[in-house]
Amino acid sequence: MKHFYIFIALFCFALTANAQFGVGGGGPTTTGRISGTVIDSITKKPMDYTTVGLYRSGGKSPITGVLTDDKGNFKLDNVKPGNYKLVISFIGYPSKTIEPVVTTASKPDNKLGTVFISPGAKALKEVNVVGQAPLIENRIDKIVYNAEKDLTAAGGNATDVLQKVPMVAVDLNGNVSIRGDQNVRVLINGKPSGATSASLSDVLKTIPADQIKSIEVVTSPSAKYDAEGSAGIINIITKQKNVSGISGSVSGGIGTRQNNGNANINYNHNRLSLSANVGGNMTWPQTSLTSSDQDFNYNDPATHFSQSSNGTSRVKRHGIIGTASAGYDFNAFNNLRTSIRLNQGGFDPNSHSTTTQTYYYDRTLDTAYTSNTLGHNSFGGFDWNLDYTHKFKKEGEELDLSTQWSHSKIVTDYTSVFSSVFDNQKNNINGINNEYTFQADYTLPVSKLLKIEAGGKNIIRRISSTSDYFVPSTGDDFVFDPNNSNLYKYNQTVFAGYTVLTFTLKKGYSILAGARVENTDIHGEPTSAVQSLQPFDQNYTTYIPSLTLQKQLSATQTIKLSYSKRITRPSLQFLNPFVNKSNITAQTVGNPALSPEVSQTVELGYNTFIKSSVINLSAYYKHTGGLIEGLATPIKVSVDGVDQDGTITTFRNIGVNNSFGASFFGSINPIKILTIRGSINAYTYKPTPSGSFQGQQTQTNTYVQYNAFLSASVTLPSGFIAESFAVQNSARRTIQGSNPSFSIFGVGVKKQFMEKRASIGINAIEPFSTYKNFNSNIKTPTFNQSSKFAFPFRSFGVTFSYSFGKLSFSNPQQPKKGINNDDLKQGDQGAQGAPTGGGR
Template sequence: MKRFYILIALFCFALSAQAQFGVGGGGPSTTGRISGTIVDSLTKKPMDYASVGLYRSGGKSPITGVVTDEKGNFKLDNIKPGKYKLAISFIGYPTKYIDPVETTASKPDAKLGQVLLAPSSHALKEVQVVGQAALIENKIDKIVYNAEKDLTAAGGNATDVLQKVPLVAVDLNGNVSIRGDQNVRVLINGKPSGATSASLSDVLKTIPADQIKSIEVVTSPSAKYDAEGSAGILNIITKQKNVSGFSGSISGGVGTRQNNGNGNINYNHNRLSLSANVGGNSTWPQTSLTSSDQDFFFNDPAQHRSQTSTGTSRVKRHGIIGSVSAGYDFNAFNNLRTSVRLNQGGFDPNSNTDYTRTYFYDPTQNNTYHNNNIGHNTFGGFDWNIDYTHKFKKEGHELSFSTQWSHSKIVTDYTSLFTGLQDPTEFPNLKNNIDGINNEYTFQTDYTLPINKVFKLEAGGKNIIRRIRSVSDYFNPSGADFVYDPVNSNKYSYDQTVWAGYSVLTITLPKGYSVLAGARLENTDIHGEPHNDVQSIQPFDQNYNTFIPSLTLQKALTPTQTLKLAYSKRITRPSLQFLNPFVNKSNPTAQSVGNPLLAPEVSQTVELGYNTFIKSSVINLSAYYKHTTGLIEGLLTNLPGGQEGTITTYQNIGVNNSYGASFFGAVTPIKILTIRGSINAYTYKPTASNQLTNQQTQTSTYFQYNAFLSAQLTLPSNFIAETFAVQNSARRTIQGSNPSFSIFGVGVKKQFMQKKLALGINAIEPFSTYKNFNTDIKTPTFTQSSKFAFPFRSFGITFSYSFGKLSFSNPQQSKKGINNDDMKQGDQGGGQGGGPGTGGGR
């Protein structure tokens, strides 16, 4: 792979010299062409974006080069008569040389026909799914889902794509989990985004699927990665074509549920690369149906009562995300790259709910009341990266420095109005305006030294500085207006600083054995300052060290079978959402509050995996055990003072031991059909700490799973059809269960103009207007059964068009950069946005 980049660097140098010296040198003025088609030797499929370099026969200096098109074809024009050598390269394949290739004045064109390129044994060890455009790749340290090959995702957003990624599940609210664990760190192009740290689920809904190239799943991160995120890492790679010349594409979709568009432009010349990308997403107003049944039990039996509710919630969302990047290669050893990614989005919820209250022993107190919540939410910010890489003369020996500034801002405004209450002071009308700002500064250095063919050493250090500020202003009704409420209004400052250092040693042994061993040490320092004009609340501090070892043993049983045993340790730091001591009253009947005394979760995972590759089919099996201490969950209790409603408090509830197994595979039973599927099943067995056993109502061992199945059919005349289905079981907590989730979709696409233009139609849940999601919670003093019906059915039309002329790959795009796989998912960053009924807004 490194030879590939070096080769392309030489090609670019040759391209710059071509204008001065010409291609063929002296000789006759007649010119011709060398052409052919590059084909994978195993699958017999054409290989697009393979590199073809032209040399003098027996020479070492490249003259020119091209990349193959979508059908594997290449053409080298303006070739003067002579003897030449071709070098054909592709990542994961050894370079193939054809020497000589001769053209003459009488026969100026050399047509090579099909040229077979065979994968290397190393590539086979990585068990790459070839055949139908390599939708899934299984590598030593990660699983890669190539979303750009997913037909049914067109017209959707990042949440829709994540539904189909092996081992990944997404619930109705956009919460992402890997193997059932929501402590996932989501990166964009290998870097954290201030947008995702502020409001992950909302931002994922604003990223058009057409903007996503691939998604990487890292289940057992080595010590090189940050320790945060017990479930692992998701890395969303956007489409950034590293090719010479000018190129671009536009795509989009219009549907009954959502509309989106995306465009990108790329320009690479010699050692300079420039690119820009912008995408947007907008939904039509969507009305959901809600209902719930609740029973409340108090010390005074006369207060025992039940409450039923029915309502509607109407939401419209919009978002835009874009980036601009530039890179320059000073020479073959030094590269500088910078990029700025901007995002802006928002949603405006409006809900109306009717409540009926029934007392068990005193029917005279029965009553009904109504609640109207109106919200306005916006979020936005930017990520600015500067990355410098220095490569030494020894192949693979390099040093990199990276910096990043992530800035995000969230504004959450909502008004909650009640009518019909017997006691208006029970749930007074209120208005809340929240402004939150999150600044994150990261400084990182990484060093890689291939000592010899057996040993490779990697080491580095990182400093992450987080500064989060939020202001929450409450207002009470005063006549027809609202006045400032100093009792509930608050300001909150949260500072977190992380220092980290790591070292990883890779050992390549005989007979197909390899070892990846590492260690990481992190220090976390936290300082929080809650402020209220009326209450006296003390600041809080935390400081702890975490030692993170990692070990991976791999054995290549055959060129197509690999066995891997991995151990990893991860932590989940409680961040702002979980530490904020101020009560979140965005939903007065379902409040929440943070806990400044929370400790981090610590999980240890042992995983045994087996991969096999048979022609165009792949099978991956794994079994794992995860032990988690300090498990963080929200515990529900009744509101104090006999009020009707609940309050959720975050606690380190105890220990969880989980056993699991996963499978995914792809098979091509006939040439035109590919079937892919995955399933992950695991247990949930919580053991509450002594002081919380009285709050635990779920004490059994629970079986949970998520599954995915798809089929793609390649038809004549450039038609492609695909269908998929997703099923996730209900998720357990120590007090109940969260909703199960399923989705079904189908799509058809027609390609035109040598596949540069594509038009398609797709349908999601075509047979039902709404999808129902049920939640059950039980505590010693409270039971709840609730239903949420979301309008999921949609039909859409999609299109994509690529333009420009691509001539060659840019060799020096630095792969280093900031990679803060850090912080517990669900943290809403500065301001805790979310709006009424979402659990946000603090």
């Protein structure tokens, strides 16, 4: 707790410094209005949804701003007397600056009248697509997908939205990857969530799509970001509007597969802002079909054994997420903001399977049995943030102090009943995750040519997991089994510091150079009654340089060369040495000696903007050392004195992988009402195992893996909009086999009315097939396994939305940063998870 007390002391010091750094003196209290009408100089038509920003003369940051209405009118209220400039921006048009714009105490109102803007050759630095309602933005350091503009996402969840983001893929289990790499850090509003550390895929399925404003994808993070996540960072931005007065919206969807609802309300008056949001998601029970074939050859006919299983799995899910936030500007230099985010979700699996075992060397041993598994899984917690921002009198100089406490709890209970061969079993798992983060960031624009950013960070993670295992007693009763139960405590502490320099040079050149150092300290304490397990420790320091060179070739073309280094820390279950025997024929075990995975990427990117069309191309080379993969090894297990064949899976640093890849994203408007956009990312996979792992490798070719997306949207008369999309992801390879490929197709139509404040729509996902099939394979020199999973994907739904309030923003003092934990390997459970079923 000493870290907490230190931070509180620093925070109190910052508040007491208010008198020194705050705005002093009084001044006129009279306020006025600046108004006008924006007109297209060629068509002479009013420009609606055009951004009008108000700046102080010579200033670089907007004081306030509005969007023009459907008649092109704008009004900026509560303007104090002074000298200003207006910057008017619209997609595909060069920004127009009007200066000076003067208001005085004697003449507080300034009516500008008609302001003409015209298309030109000069494009915006941040390129937007799709005209008035951009769906994709290509920025210098990221790609932004504006989910609120996607009508086919309505009624779904975060997983459905992520499937349509360029360069991002989501598999059937909800595992997220960028360019095929699952080592991704997923943030919510720029901050990690304790819930995602428990089970990312499950949490994503509980976030309603209607609650998502946009998704940012950062493929080459600079040194200011945490080093974790070799593939990059995905930041999910929820709808937290910053508007004057009171505003809000309600939306939802009802469908054959899932239902959701979302509501938010926002209040902003003077220097106080308040907002609240709540969203829920519930699926109808869904029944999947499963099958598996295993063949244990051992290169010896005398031990040849195989088994096959067929069954069903029925699951229903639910989740609710609520957020409340408050912010207050003490003056133009000091801001305090706090927010709390609550989440609760769960799912209840019910599976049944029939397994047939064949002993080729002795057919008298052939047998068959059934298994039934009932489970209950729940997860929930909160994320509390407190952020303080101090802006210095020098334009752009800023100090941010932030803290966050994330708490989550995951509970997994299941009971498996077998007709024969195996004993019935029961497992109750309780995991608790507490994460404390303290962060300071400082930004100093030294001159027009140089900006310096520096900061420090401390992340403290304290995780515990208790797995209580039970075996049959008498009748239907179970008794505690200490032999298979365990307690696991895991502590991780990370200290980090960084410096980033941004150079803005002549002739369109710019350089972003940075360096970061991170020290990771890990202590694990596994406890078992029968397994001889020892506490383990790891401590390592990682240096992370980053460099980006950009050249503005013309007003519409940019080329960028970047280098980044990332790491993937193995955590919790990857390091837990306890052998999990809850599924006796499919055991798992962690590896305390596992080292972090280190990747280095060099990328060359090109972006061009032609009228309303965008093309983004990139080619990259990625070297990964200490490549982490899970390896399955055949084992013999004894059940009532009879040997059974099974597998044990653990994680290893198997070697290195050198990958070459290229990606393309494009958006075009062949005709005014039609927008077509698509993306494809392809890359090679050919690892080089080291030492004994060479003997485990059965996939020796060079494989090309890819993910692709294509969509088309049509704007029709009378407020109708129609859209269709398709996603295709190839199978993902390992040195022992392949994981399932994935594809999805959807269509939707929406009708807008009440001046676009309300809408109702219908959509369909996979309308032509009830099930989607997912196949995977594992092959070792002595063991083969193929699995098939058929998931009910077809769904039809109705969506609705209604919004109210004033479309203007009037609180520019909101902090920009806050906590941003971009570390920990995704796919890892924050608390020990449970298997999907019993032994086979």
